[in-house]
Amino acid sequence: MSPVSRSTQDPLWTRLLLIGAAVFFLVLFLLVPLFSIFAEAFKKGVALYFEALTEENARSAVLLTLTVAAITVPFNALFGVAAAWVIAKFEFRGKSLLLALIDLPFAVSPVVSGLCYILVFGANGVLGPWLQAHDIRIIFALPGMVLATIFVTFPFVARELIPLMQAQGSDQEYAALSLGASGWQTFRRVTLPNIKWALFYGIILCNARAMGEFGAVSVVSGHIRGETNTLPLHVEVLYNDYNMVAAFACASMLSLLGLVTLLLKTFIEWRTGLRHRHS
Numbered sequence: 274m275s276p277v278s279r280s281t282q283d284p285l286w287t288r289l290l291l292i293g294a295a296v297f298f299l300v301l302f303l304l305v306p307l308f309s310i311f312a313e314a315f316k317k318g319v320a321l322y323f324e325a326l327t328e329e330n331a332r333s334a335v336l337l338t339l340t341v342a343a344i345t346v347p348f349n350a351l352f353g354v355a356a357a358w359v360i361a362k363f364e365f366r367g368k369s370l371l372l373a374l375i376d377l378p379f380a381v382s383p384v385v386s387g388l389c390y391i392l393v394f395g396a397n398g399v400l401g402p403w404l405q406a407h408d409i410r411i412i413f414a415l416p417g418m419v420l421a422t423i424f425v426t427f428p429f430v431a432r433e434l435i436p437l438m439q440a441q442g443s444d445q446e447y448a449a450l451s452l453g454a455s456g457w458q459t460f461r462r463v464t465l466p467n468i469k470w471a472l473f474y475g476i477i478l479c480n481a482r483a484m485g486e487f488g489a490v491s492v493v494s495g496h497i498r499g500e501t502n503t504l505p506l507h508v509e510v511l512y513n514d515y516n517m518v519a520a521f522a523c524a525s526m527l528s529l530l531g532l533v534t535l536l537l538k539t540f541i542e543w544r545t546g547l548r549h550r551h552s
Contacts, residue, residue, distance in 0.1 A: 325519035353430025361438035387492025413495030433475035
């Protein structure tokens with residue numbers, strides 16, 4: 274009897290116990306906290322909920338969050354495609370080192386990465402005096418927040434594309450080139466259609482992390498209300514001020530972002546599975 278057959282013939286009570294345990298932990302650690310966020314956000318009525326979201330500092334935090342994500346995500350998408358192309362299509366010295374560097378943000382705490390930027394671009398950092406002499410602000414300003422967010426998010430797109438492009442190989446690209454296609458035509462008409470769903474998947478994960486990043490951005494932002502507070506930092510400020518309704522209202526926006534990301538992820542997995550079944 275195959276392992277698959279044995280697994281489908283386990284006692285009913287075993288299957289029910291395992292499913293029940295999984296559902297219990299899912300409800301306890303995911304659904305209950307998520308429900309609590311929205312319950313606290315609407316605790317004092319819909320009017321106060323929308324007032325908290327439309328308040329000046331909240332609008333500034335949302336705009337800054339979107340600005341950081343709008344700069345970070347395209348940069349990481351381009352980097353991810355380029356890195357995946359190089360790693361999957363070519364053999365060269367230092368390939369393992371490049372892979373290790375791509376994975377570095379997964380191993381380094383975001384707070385540590387933020388401190389590294391302070392040491393380089395801060396007033397007493399390596400480049401601090403030169404930046405001050407030329408009136409260039411990196412730390413406690415938008416550029417530093419973008420750099421910190423890029424660092425913590427750049428593996429997402431690359432890591433989605435690398436295994437897929439390695440599995441696909443280069444046969445189709447070589448065939449297109451042999452038929453007279455240019456490098457750009459080969460990428461646009463052959464490579465990109467083959468990786469589009471993985472690319473989209475990596476982009477939405479990168480976007481979700483960029484909008485929700487706290488540690489690295491907190492170190493380099495300076496926590497200036499209305500200027501350098503992103504939405505996660507604004508939630509912390511409101512919570513420390515005991516403004517619970519506003520804090521949970523803004524937190525609910527981040528929760529909605531997570532739910533949208535989950536729906537997009539599920540859709541991509543469904544489309545990918547559908548494509549594999551038809552291929």
